[in-house]
């Protein structure tokens with residue numbers, strides 16, 4: 539039985555990970571400020587499931603004393619999964635200072651507390667494909683209802699240099715640098731997972747982030763969807779259970795040794811916005827209402843992940859195709 543700290547554990551990814559850890563008998567400490575819509579409900583659900591195995595610390599990672607206090611009171615931990623973040627690109631453009639405070643300074647506070655109070659912990663940092671920027675040099679073409687890369691048909695690999703765009707891209711890249719350096723300078727066992735489009739049950743249904751859950755909620759409740767661009771924007775979709783599977787392999791398996799991994803659904807799970815809308819319509823029987831708007835800055839037209847490094851190090855491959863994952867998201 540192990541003890542884990544999950545920052546942002548009341549969020550979408552965190553709630554899915556915590557449920558599995560609790561079911562194995564592990565102790566889970568959640569550090570979350572419940573700022574995200576739906577996080578309080580997710581936390582109540584986890585508390586009901588976890589009983590004494592679950593400890594909730596309501597605090598802001600921007601406050602170093604609060605983060606230190608959590609480690610001093612409840613540590614040391616066998617693993618720290620750092621998920622707490624300002625997660626919306628749109629919001630990062632409106633308030634870049636707060637975005638940087640949470641994602642860059644807050645991440646530093648977490649890994650610096652690991653260094654001082656829990657240096658043996660395995661540490662996972664969740665990063666984003668936005669650290670690669672707009673990928674303007676990668677040519678793509680429309681192919682029926684989606685877009686495909688001409689220059690990277692198997693996806694973007696980890697060899698691609700960082701070139702973050704938007705305040706969110708910059709703040710997430712800064713946070714991952716602190717985690718990577720913690721391995722180089724202090725020998726802390728860190729892993730960085732760069733993800734693009736994660737979806738699944740317990741995801742907040744909001745337009746600003748988590749578009750798949752938002753599309754599902756809007757279509758099934760008769761609300762109007764706004765699509766920015768022509769709808770052929772394409773992402774490889776990663777079902778949250780597949781992500782949790784990799785997180786557990788890293789927590790339980792070979793030492794991560796500061797690795798950085800691109801983690802996504804891969805070419806087989808690449809779908810455009812229009813294709814996701816059509817799949818939800820077919821599965822739910824509800825007709826979508828759509829408004830088309832101009833593309834937003836920083837939106838990559840295509841992002842497909844080459845997750846080879848995760849396979850080489852941890853034998854991990856995503857297994858859930860979007861239509862199966864959407865069925866679970868819709869509760870069918």
Ligand SMILES: NC(=O)c1ccc[n+]([C@@H]2O[C@H](COP(=O)([O-])OP(=O)(O)OC[C@H]3O[C@@H](n4cnc5c(N)ncnc54)[C@H](O)[C@@H]3O)[C@@H](O)[C@H]2O)c1
Nearest residue numbers: 546548549550551571572573574577598599622623664736
């Ligand atoms: N969901 C995706 O598609 C996706 C893609 C790439 C990367 N990520 C990253 O994965 C991680 C988890 O994402 P998610 O989808 O579960 O997000 P989420 O918004 O559902 O969860 C984030 C949690 O962090 C908490 N939080 C926010 N600011 C905080 C602060 N200052 N102090 C303490 N807690 C705070 C929120 O209340 C929430 O419970 C984030 O780091 C995100 O950047 C997510």
